[in-house]
Amino acid sequence: MNIENYIEAQYRELLSTNSSIDVEFSELYTGIEHTKLHEILATLHQNFISLFRLMNERLPTKDLEAHFWADPSRSLIKTIEITLGLYNALKNTKLAFEINEYYFDLIKKCRDFLSSSGGSTIPSNMDKIDLYYTIPLFTPKSVVTIDHPQTTRSFALxxxxxxxxxxxxxxxxxxxxxxxxxxxxxxxxxxxxxxxxxxxxxxxxxxxxxxxxxxxxxxxxxxxxxxxYMNYTLDSFIQKNNSSMAIGLRKSIVHQILRAFEYIHSKGRLHRDISPKNILLKEYHDTHVVKIADFGLVKVPDSSLTTANTEFKGYFNDPSLVVDGFDTYSILHETYALTRIVYFVMTGKTNTDTIPDSKLREFVKKGLHADKSMRFKTTTEMVQAFRTIS
Incomplete structure (x- = not known):
């Protein structure tokens, strides 16, 4: 196969479905030296984000199926075909690239249910899709290093x-x-x-x-x-927007927070300083991205840095730690603090004495239970329980 001709063909195919080659995500692909492949990947990224944003309007499906419209179904099929075609054609060449693992799995899942006529049936139990605005979907296998001019500059802090x-x-x-x-x-x-x-x-x-x-x-x-740099702490964002925040935005923020801590816990770490000031948000035109910060108190297996005298800092932490000692901190204390965070995001309040919503009330009751054995034992359990809250 002539690689240059194949890339040119895919470039023209993409132009036949897009009014122009998109440059919004171009900066994510500066490591791709081939000009047209760079433009193709940036445009494919844009297509995936815009189409998955539409699909998110039908997600999560929970126990039911959902309909995805015909035109975006066909567009997504074409975007997937071009992506996988390039991936396979370039696999053993100097232009080979990797597809982000989360999106690769998502692409293969979508390929199984998408239909080119009459729209598509989204299967049950499909979660909302994470939209990657600052993370490349495609990464070159051979990364090129760009040398910047040697400069020394000072910046005001x-x-x-x-x-x-x-x-x-x-x-x-x-x-x-x-x-x-x-x-x-x-x-x-x-x-x-x-x-x-x-x-x-x-x-x-x-x-x-x-x-x-x-x-x-x-x-x-x-x-x-x-x-x-991030635009807000969770604390400042809620203070500014609480009166106007839609339930969809609140749930999106919670899902991202729980997803973050699922990842942290999967690495054998406990954050131990969970609070609205250590959860940050970046505001884009049409979405908000959550990131976790301040790992100064992170609990690492076999670490010698944590003792019974370690200062109690996290203000959303279980008060029993004052008596028990911070060296007893476990996943049951982590899920306690996360429960308080979920309630704070969903209501903008910290006082849990009166909770009108029965499902949220049951969620909080379990997460903050005085008997630690009754609490959520994993973040995954919290994710599953949160899905029942409307």
């Missing part, structure tokens, strides 16, 4: 936060024309506190999830590191 171990600032990097966050350790930390600060960075760097805040570089001399 504006303090935006103050914690036990660090001060937090934001700044605009004029080279990238983008806002970043700098987290700088305080100068009076003990060696153990400084070790905890450094471990927070290492833990966040090791995670690979769209729901964990990205960190970029640790400065060994200044004991500081750079992070991505």
């Amino acid at each position: 504006k303090q935006i936060g103050d914690g036990s171990y660090a001060n937090v600032y934001k700044y605009r990097d004029t080279f990238y024309d983008k806002v970043f966050v700098l987290k700088r350790a305080k100068t009076d930390l003990t060696p153990k506190e400084l070790e905890r600060f450094r471990r927070e960075f290492e833990e966040m760097r090791e995670f690979s999830s769209p729901y964990i805040l990205e960190v970029y570089r640790y400065d060994e001399v200044k004991n500081e590191y750079i992070m991505e």
Whole structure:
């Protein structure tokens, strides 16, 4: 097969279904040096996002099936055909690329139920689809390194936060024309506190999830590191928007939070400092993305950094920890704090004395039960229980 001709053919095929080649997601594919393949992948990304956004209007299906309209069904079939055709044709060439695992599984699932006529029947028990606005769906197997000009620049810092171990600032990097966050350790930390600060960075760097805040570089001399910038804490977002928030947005935020902690727990970690100030949101034109931050108290198996005297910090934590000691912290304390977060997102309140919605009331009652053995035992159990709340 002539690869150049095949790419050109797919490029023209894409133009036959799109009015133009899309550039919205072009920056995610700067590692693709082949110009037309770069444009194709950026456009395929846009197609998937717009079509899955439409499909989300019919999701989740729960125990029932749902109808997906004919025109978007045909468009999604064509987008999948071009994607998989390119993936297979380029597999053993220098232009080979990987498809994001979550989307690869989703593509194969959709391929099984999509119909080219009369619309498609979405199967039961299909969840809403996570829309990746800042994460590439396609990654080149051979990554090229781009050398930037050697420059040294200074940027003014504006303090935006103050914690036990660090001060937090934001700044605009004029080279990238983008806002970043700098987290700088305080100068009076003990060696153990400084070790905890450094471990927070290492833990966040090791995670690979769209729901964990990205960190970029640790400065060994200044004991500081750079992070991505987010628009809000969950606390500030709820305060600003509580009176106008639709139930769909509230449930989307909860689903993302629970998904994040499912991932964290799957890695054998407990966050231990769950609060509306450590859950962040980035606001896009038509969606809100949740990311978890502040892993300074993360519980790591066999770590020597946690003792019975570790300070009780998370203000959504189980009060029994004051008596029991923070070294007893377990998944049952984590699900307690997450239950309070779910209630806060769904109502904008922290007082759980009166809850009119019976299903939400049962959810909260179980999650905050005084008998720890009666609480949610996993985040997955919480996800399943939350699906029953209308």
